[in-house]
Amino acid sequence: MGTASLRPSVGAFSTVRARLLLWVLGVTIPIYAGALYMSRVATAARLEAGAERDADELAAKLAAEMDTVIRLIEGGIRTVAFQLEEIDPPPTQYEQRIRGILAAWPDVYGSTIAVEVSSDGASAGPFAPYYFRQGGAIGFSDLAKASYAYREQPWYRRAVDGGKPVWSAPYFDKGGGETWMVTYSVPFFRKLSDGRRALAGVVTADLDLAWVRKAAAGAPLGPFAAGWLSSPPGTESFVAPIGATADGSGEGSATVRAAGEAMLARRATFGMLPAGVAAEPAYLAVRNLETLQWRAMLLVPRAQLLAEANELLRRQLAWGALGLALLLAAVLLVAAGIARPLHALAEAVSNAGGDDLSFRLPERTRRDEIGVLTEALRRLRDSLQDHIRLRAASLAEQARLKHELEIAASIQQAMLPKRASAGDLPGAEVAAALLPAREVGGDLYDYFAVRDEQLLFAVGDVSDKGIPAALFMARLSALLRVLGAEGQLPDRLLERINERLAEGNEACMFVTIGCGVLDLRTGRIRYASAGHELPLLLDLEGGVRTLAAENGVAIGIDAVADYRLGESFVAPGDTLVLYTDGVTEAEAADGSLFGAERLAELLRDARDEAPAPLVQRIVDTVTAHAGGFHATDDITVMAMRFAPADVEYGRAEGAARWLVQVDVSAAGIERALQRVRGVLAARAVGADRIHDVELVGEELLTNVVRAAADASGRRLSLECALSRDEIVLTVRDDGPAFNPLELERVDLDAHISERRVGGLGVHIVKELATRCGYARAEGWNVLEVRLSREHAA
Amino acid sequence: MSLKITVSKSTPPTVKLAGRLDTNTAPELDRELDEILAGGTLEQLVFDCAELDYLSSAGIRCFIRARKAVEPGGGKVALVHPKPAVRKVLEIVKAMPGGIFTSTAELDAYLDDIQRQVRDES
Numbered sequence: 012m013g014t015a016s017l018r019p020s021v022g023a024f025s026t027v028r029a030r031l032l033l034w035v036l037g038v039t040i041p042i043y044a045g046a047l048y049m050s051r052v053a054t055a056a057r058l059e060a061g062a063e064r065d066a067d068e069l070a071a072k073l074a075a076e077m078d079t080v081i082r083l084i085e086g087g088i089r090t091v092a093f094q095l096e097e098i099d100p101p102p103t104q105y106e107q108r109i110r111g112i113l114a115a116w117p118d119v120y121g122s123t124i125a126v127e128v129s130s131d132g133a134s135a136g137p138f139a140p141y142y143f144r145q146g147g148a149i150g151f152s153d154l155a156k157a158s159y160a161y162r163e164q165p166w167y168r169r170a171v172d173g174g175k176p177v178w179s180a181p182y183f184d185k186g187g188g189e190t191w192m193v194t195y196s197v198p199f200f201r202k203l204s205d206g207r208r209a210l211a212g213v214v215t216a217d218l219d220l221a222w223v224r225k226a227a228a229g230a231p232l233g234p235f236a237a238g239w240l241s242s243p244p245g246t247e248s249f250v251a252p253i254g255a256t257a258d259g260s261g262e263g264s265a266t267v268r269a270a271g272e273a274m275l276a277r278r279a280t281f282g283m284l285p286a287g288v289a290a291e292p293a294y295l296a297v298r299n300l301e302t303l304q305w306r307a308m309l310l311v312p313r314a315q316l317l318a319e320a321n322e323l324l325r326r327q328l329a330w331g332a333l334g335l336a337l338l339l340a341a342v343l344l345v346a347a348g349i350a351r352p353l354h355a356l357a358e359a360v361s362n363a364g365g366d367d368l369s370f371r372l373p374e375r376t377r378r379d380e381i382g383v384l385t386e387a388l389r390r391l392r393d394s395l396q397d398h399i400r401l402r403a404a405s406l407a408e409q410a411r412l413k414h415e416l417e418i419a420a421s422i423q424q425a426m427l428p429k430r431a432s433a434g435d436l437p438g439a440e441v442a443a444a445l446l447p448a449r450e451v452g453g454d455l456y457d458y459f460a461v462r463d464e465q466l467l468f469a470v471g472d473v474s475d476k477g478i479p480a481a482l483f484m485a486r487l488s489a490l491l492r493v494l495g496a497e498g499q500l501p502d503r504l505l506e507r508i509n510e511r512l513a514e515g516n517e518a519c520m521f522v523t524i525g526c527g528v529l530d531l532r533t534g535r536i537r538y539a540s541a542g543h544e545l546p547l548l549l550d551l552e553g554g555v556r557t558l559a560a561e562n563g564v565a566i567g568i569d570a571v572a573d574y575r576l577g578e579s580f581v582a583p584g585d586t587l588v589l590y591t592d593g594v595t596e597a598e599a600a601d602g603s604l605f606g607a608e609r610l611a612e613l614l615r616d617a618r619d620e621a622p623a624p625l626v627q628r629i630v631d632t633v634t635a636h637a638g639g640f641h642a643t644d645d646i647t648v649m650a651m652r653f654a655p656a657d658v659e660y661g662r663a664e665g666a667a668r669w670l671v672q673v674d675v676s677a678a679g680i681e682r683a684l685q686r687v688r689g690v691l692a693a694r695a696v697g698a699d700r701i702h703d704v705e706l707v708g709e710e711l712l713t714n715v716v717r718a719a720a721d722a723s724g725r726r727l728s729l730e731c732a733l734s735r736d737e738i739v740l741t742v743r744d745d746g747p748a749f750n751p752l753e754l755e756r757v758d759l760d761a762h763i764s765e766r767r768v769g770g771l772g773v774h775i776v777k778e779l780a781t782r783c784g785y786a787r788a789e790g791w792n793v794l795e796v797r798l799s800r801e802h803a804a
Numbered sequence: 805m806s807l808k809i810t811v812s813k814s815t816p817p818t819v820k821l822a823g824r825l826d827t828n829t830a831p832e833l834d835r836e837l838d839e840i841l842a843g844g845t846l847e848q849l850v851f852d853c854a855e856l857d858y859l860s861s862a863g864i865r866c867f868i869r870a871r872k873a874v875e876p877g878g879g880k881v882a883l884v885h886p887k888p889a890v891r892k893v894l895e896i897v898k899a900m901p902g903g904i905f906t907s908t909a910e911l912d913a914y915l916d917d918i919q920r921q922v923r924d925e926s
Contacts, residue, residue, distance in 0.1 A: 677828045702858065702889045709860045713827045759898040763871045771897045772861035778896045 027353060028346035035342045036335075043331050050327065054320035059294070062316055063281045065233040066296030069253070070307040073240055074300040076226040080118055081302055084195060084216055087116060089176060092199040092214045095124065099201055099211075102126060102138050109142045112216060113149060120144055120188050120219040123154055125161050126212035127171070137161065143188070143217070170196035170213045178303055180246030181220060191220040191249050193303070220249060227251035234316065235296070238309040239264055244272050253307065271297040271308040283313070352381045356388065368395050416450040416478075423451050423481055426488045428458055437656055438531035439466050442622035443649035444630050446593075452645035453480025454591050455524070457491055464531040467495045470589035470649050471524030472543065474565075483520045486512065487566075491526070501526040501539035502576040505563070509541070509572040521567035525560075525589055532682070534581045534653050534689035539574040541566045544592060547611060550693075551584035551660055551667045553618035555611045558587065580693035583669055583686075584660035586622060586652040588614060593646035594629065597637045605636045622650035658686055666734035667694075673712060673727040675719055680712045687731050687740075694733055696800060703779045704731075704738055707796055710772035711742045714751050715792075719744075735800070737781075742794045749792055750785040752777070808855075809836050816848030816915060822855035825863030833866045841870070847879045848915055854885035864899045871900070880918050884911045 091108060100108070105124045112122045121143025128137055139154035139161045154161045161167055169177045176197040184192050196215045200208040227240045230253050238253030250264065270288045274280070274297050281296045292313040299306055314321070355373055363370040372389050376382050427445060436458075443456045453473030461467050469491055473480040490508045499507065505526055512522070525546060527538035538546075538558060542565035546558045560577030581587065590610070597605040613632055617625055629648045654660075659670040669690050673683040684705050691701045708729055719725050730741040757770040777783060782797045807829035810820035817840060825833060840849070849870055853859075871881045884905045886894060894900055905911040 681826075681828050699889060705858065706860055706893065709826055709862075713860070713862065716827075757897075763868070763875045766868060766872070768865050768868050768872070769861075771864050771899075775861055775893060775896055 027350040028343065031346040031349075032339070032342055035338065039335065039338060043335070047324065047327055047331065051320055051324050054323055055317055058316055058320055059281070062234055062294060062311060063296060065235070066281065066298060066307075066309050069230060069233060069235075069238070069309065070298030070300060073227065073230055073253070073307050074302055076230075077223065077300065077302045077305070080218070080222060084116055084119060084218060085176065087112065088122075088195055088197050088214055088216045091124075092176075092197040095199040095211065095214065096201065096208075105138075106140055106142070109140065110149060113142060113144065116216070118218055118222050119216045120184075120190070120192060121217045122215060124212055124214050125154060125167055127210045128162070129209065166194045166196045166215055167213050170198045170215075171210060174198060174210075181242045181249035182247055184217070188217070188219060191224075192217045193220060194218070220251075223249075224251045227253045230254055232256065232309070235309040235311045236293075236315055237264075238307065239268060240300075241268055241306050241308065243304040243306065253309070267295065267310055268306075268308055271295055271306065275299060275306070284310075349381070352377065352385075356381070356385060360388065363392075368392055368399065413450075419478070419481060420447070420450045423447075423485070426485065427456060436460060436466060438464065438654065439529060440622050440652045440654050441468070441649065442626045444626050444647070446630065446634075446646040447476075448593070448643055448645050449477050451478060451481035452476060453484050453522075454593065454645035454647040455484045455488055455491075455522075456589070456647055456649045457488060457495075458649070458651065459492070459495070461496060461498055461528070463498075465498075466529040466531055466651075467501075467526070468529065468587075468589070468649065468651055469495075469524055469526040470543065470546075470591060470647060471522050472591040472593075472645070472647070473522045474520055476645065479518060479520065483512075483518075483522065483567075487522055487524070495526075500537055500576060501528055502537075502574040505539050505541050505566065505574045506572060509566045509569070512567045513570045513572075516567050519567075521565040523565045527558075527587075529581070529587075529651070529653065531653075531655060532689075533685055534583065534585075534693055536579050536581055536587070538577045538579070539563070540577075541572070541574060544590060544595065544607070546587050546589040547607075547614060548579075548581065549586045549588060549614045549618060551582060551618075551662065553615055555614045580689050581653045582660070582667070582690040582693040583653050583655055583658040584667070585693065586614075586625065586650055588625075588629075589649045589651075590629075591645060591647040593644035594633050594648060596644060597633045597646065598643070599636050600638045605633055609636075622652050625650045655686070657682075663732075664734075666732045666737075666739070668730060668732040670728055670730045673729050675716055675725045675727050677716065679727075680709060680716060683712065683729050684708050687729065690731055690733070691738070696733075696738070700738070700798070700800065704740065704798060707740055707776050707779055707798065708742075710776050711740070711751075711794055711796065714772060715742065715744045715746065718749060719746055733800075738798045738800055740796045740798070742796075743791050745791055748787045750787075751794070752783055752785050807832055809833060811836055811840060816850050817846060818850040818852055820852040820855075824858040825856060825866070826858060826860040827862040830860075830862035830866050833863070834869070837866060837870055837873075841873045845877045845879065846874050848918070849874050849879065849881045850911065850915075851881070851883045852885060853883055853887070853890055856887065856890055859890045859893050861893075861897070864894065864897055867894075867899050871903075880915070882911055882914065884908060 091112060095108070109122045109124060113119055121141055123139050123141040125139035126137070137155040141152045141154045142149050143152065144150070166179050169179070176195065179194040179196070181191050181193050184190055194215050194217050196213050198213050199211050201211040203209055223240065228251070232238055232254035237256040239256065240251040240253055242249040250268070266288050267284065270284055274282060274295065280298065281294065284293050284295050289310065289312070294311050294313060294316055296309040297306060352373065359370045359372055370392065372385055372392070377385070427443070441458050445452070445454050445456060447454065453476055455471040455473070456469065458466060458468035471484070471487060473483045473487070487508065490511055491504075494504050494507050505524065523541055523543035525538065525540045525543040527536050527546075529536050536558070538560045540560050540562045542562060545560055545562065547555055548558050549555050558577070559579050561575040563574040564572050566572065588610075595605055595607050595610060599605075610629070613629060617628055620628060626648050630646065633646060657672045661668055669686070671683045671686045673679050687708055688701055688705055691704060696704075712727065712729060715727055725744060725746055727744045728742070730743070732739040732741070751773050754770060754773055757767055757774060758765075759774070776796060779798060780796045781799055784795045786793045786795075806823055807825055808822040809832060810822075812818040812820065819836065819840070821833070823829070840846070851867065867881065867883065874881050880903070881900070882903045882905060883894070883900050884907070886904060891904060894904060905914065
C-alpha cells in the first residue's frame with residue numbers, strides 16, 4: 012500500500028489558514044463597510060444640514076438687504092401719502108413733493124401723484140405729473156395724457172381697489188427707464204365734512220431693481236454652485252443671479268426654478284432635484300423671502316456638496332484597506348503558526364500505513380495545544396506500536412495453535428479405524444462418520460476384530476469438547492484397543508477402562524460409551540453401556556428397536572463401576588446403528604431437537620440401505636435438520652450390518668429369507684445350523700422351537716451328506732424363511748434325484764432285535780413338520796419343510 | 805458346542821452325556837460304546853442325559869445300537885433325566901419304550917425289578 016494514497020487531501024478552502032482568513036475577512040469587512048456607510052450617511056446628513064443652514068443665512072441676508080431698501084421706501088411713500096391726506100395741499104405743490112421723494116431716496120427712479128377725478132375731489136380733471144431721473148437731471152412726463160388713461164393702469168387700479176398700499180410685480184420699463192422696476196402705489200384720502208374719507212389719489216414710487224441685482228450679485232454663494240433671486244410666479248419673471256452665478260435667464264434656470272416652486276408648493280425647503288431637471292444630481296434649497304414674496308433658490312450639485320464626504324470616504328477606504336492588509340498579514344501569520352506544525356503532524360501521521368506506525372514526530376516540544384497534540388500522538392503511536400507487536404505475536408501464536416490443532420485433528424482422525432474392507436472384517440459391513448464441532452472433538456468410534464471371529468465395536472462421547480475432550484478421547488481409544496484386544500467382554504472391558512480413567516481424573520471429565528462384541532458365527536451381540544444412548548437395531552424386515560441392554564454409570568465418575576452385559580442376536584441383514592447425542596440433540600433453528608424418534612423413522616425409511624449410504628443419509632438429514640448451523644456438538648454415527656459371507660438374505664412374499672451355503676461335511680452342517688439358530692434367536696423364536704428347527708435341519712442335511720459318496724463338487728444349501736406364523740426350511744442339493752420322504756417307514760414297534768438302527772431322521776422330520784414336500788427342479792433336489800412358528804406343546 | 809462323555813464303571817455302568825449328540829458327535833459315543841460293550845455281556849446300561857441339550861437321529865441310533873447289544877441277552881438299557889426336548893425326540897421314534905426315567909429312584913426301582921426277574925429265571 013503506497014503511502015501517497017493514504018495522505019489526506021486537503022482542499023484549498025479547507026485549510027485552517029484559508030478558513031481563518033475567510034472567517035476574519037467575512038466578519039471584518041461587513042463591520043468595516045457598515046461603519047463606512049454610517050459614517051458617510053452621517054457626513055452627508057451633516058453636509059446637507061450645513062447647506063440648509065447656509066441657504067437660510069443667505070436668504071436672510073438677501074431679505075434683510077431688500078428690506079433696508081423696500082421698508083424705507085414703503086415708509087417714505089406712506090408718509091407722503093399721509094401728509095397729502097392731512098395737509099391736502101393743492102396739486103400745484105405736487106411737483107415739489109415728488110421731487111422731494113426723488114431727492115430723498117436715490118433708489119427711486121421716478122414718482123407721481125395721480126389724483127382721483129371726482130365731483131367732490133380736489134381736481135375736476137385728471138392730474139398726474141411724473142418726475143423721473145434722466146441722466147443727472149429730473150425729467151417730467153405728464154401721465155394725464157388722454158392716451159395713457161392712468162386711472163386704468165394696474166399700478167393705480169390695484170391700489171385704489173385694495174384701498175391700501177400695494178407693490179406691483181416686477182416689469183421691464185420699456186421706452187422709459189429701460190430697466191427692471193417695481194412700483195409701490197399708496198392711495199391717499201381726503202376727509203369729508205361728514206367725517207367720511209374719500210379717495211383722493213395715489214402716490215407712487217418706481218423702484219429701479221438694479222440695486223437688487225447688485226445686492227444679489229454681492230451676496231456670497233457659500234457652498235452653493237448657483238443661486239437665483241426671483242420674483243414670484245405669475246409675474247413677468249425677474250431673475251437676479253446670486254453671487255458668481257452666471258446670468259440666470261437661461262432655460263436651465265427656468266426649469267430649476269419651476270422645480271423650486273413645486274417644492275415650495277409642498278412646503279419643502281431642501282431636497283434633491285427630480286431626475287432630468289439638472290444635468291447632474293443636485294440639491295436645491297428654496298426660500299420665500301416674505302418681502303415681495305420673492306424667492307431665493309440655491310443649487311448645489313450632489314457631487315459638489317458631498318465632495319467632502321467623498322473625500323473622507325476615500326481616505327477612510329485607503330486607511331481601511333491598509334488596516335485590512337495588516338489584519339490579513341497578522342491572520343496569515345497566526346494561521347501559519349498553527350497550520351504549519353499541524354501540517355507537519357498530518358504529514359508525519361499520513362506517512363504511516365498498515366502496520367507501519369514508525370512515523371517521526373517533531374521533537375521540539377511546544378507549550379501550546381499543538382504541543383499537547385504532538386505528545387498525545389506520540390503516546391498513541393507508541394502504544395499502537397506496542398499493540399501491533401503484541402498482535403503480531405498473538406497472530407503467530409494463533410497460527411501455530413491452528414497448525415497444531417490441524418495436526419491434532421489429523422492424528423485424531425488417524426485413531427479412527429479406516430473404512431473396513433471386506434477382507435478385514437468378514438461377516439460385517441461397518442461404516443461410520445465423525446463430525447467434530449471443532450477441529451478436534453471428544454467423540455469416538457472404533458471397531459476391530461478380536462479372536463474367535465468376534466468383532467468389537469464401540470461409540471463414545473467425552474464430556475466437553477475441544478482439546479481436553481480430544482486428549483481424554485485419545486486415552487480412551489488407546490485403552491479400548493489394548494484391553495479390547497485381550498478379548499475382554501464389554502462389561503469387564505468397560506470396568507477396567509473405568510478403573511484407569513477414573514484414577515487421577517482431576518479434570519472430572521467423563522465419557523459415555525457403548526461397547527459390544529458381535530459373534531460373527533452366530534450373530535450374538537454382547538453389549539454393555541456406560542451411560543450412553545442405546546443403539547438402534549434395524550432388522551432385515553424394516554423393524555426398528557432399541558438394543559436390549561442395561562445402562563450403567565458414565566466412565567470416569569466412580570472409581571469402581573459395575574456394568575451388566577446384555578445379550579441379543581442379530582440376523583444377517585440386520586443393521587445396528589450407534590450414535591452420540593450430537594445426532595439426537597442436533598437443534599433446528601426453531602429449537603426442536605432431532606430426537607431418537609426421528610432417527611428411528613429415518614431408519615425404517617432406509618431399511619435397504621447399506622451402512623455407508625445409511626450413515627451418509629443420517630449425517631445429511633441431521634445437518635439439514637440443524638439448518639446448516641454449525642454443530643454445537645460432535646456428531647458421530649456408526650452403522651454395522653451383520654453380513655456373513657455364507658449367508659444370502661432378502662425378503663420375499665412377506666417373509667424374510669436367509670439362504671445358508673452348506674459345506675458338504677459334518678462341520679458344514681454344524682456351522683449352517685448355527686446360522687439358523689442365530690437367525691431364529693434374533694427373531695425371538697422360542698428355544699424349543701429352535702431346537703425343533705435345528706433337529707429338522709440336521710436330519711435333512713445329514714441325509715444328503717451321508718448319501719453323497721463323493722462330496723467334492725456337490726452343492727448344498729439350507730434356506731430358512733420366516734413369516735408371521737411359519738418357519739420354512741428348504742434344503743437344496745444337486746445330487747442324484749432322491750426323495751427321502753419316500754423311504755420305507757421304519758417299524759418303531761418292532762422288537763429291538765428286529766429293529767433297524769437307522770431311518771429315524773425322516774420320521775422325526777415328518778413328526779415335527781406341519782407339511783413336507785419334495786420336488787426335483789432343474790437338477791436340484793428341493794425338500795421343503797414347514798413348521799408353525801409357535802411351538803406345539 | 806460339542807459332546808462330553810463320562811463313563812462310570814459302577815453298577816450299573818453309567819454313561820453320562822453332556823452337550824450335543826448329533827451327526828457330528830455320535831461317532832464319539834459309538835466308539836465309547838464299542839469299548840464298553842466289548843468288555844462282555846452287560847446286564848444293565850444307563851445313559852444319564854441330565855446335561856444333554858440336543859439329540860438328533862444320529863444319537864438315537866447310538867441308543868438303539870446299545871439296546872441291540874444289551875437287551876437280546878436279557879440286559880436292559882435305560883435313560884434317565886432327559887430334558888423335554890430330548891425326551892420328545894426319543895418318544896417320537898419310540899427309541900426307548902419303557903426305558904426312560906425322570907428320577908434315579910424310579911430307575912433304581914426298575915433296575916432292582918429287572919435283577920429280580922433275572923434271578924428268578926435263573
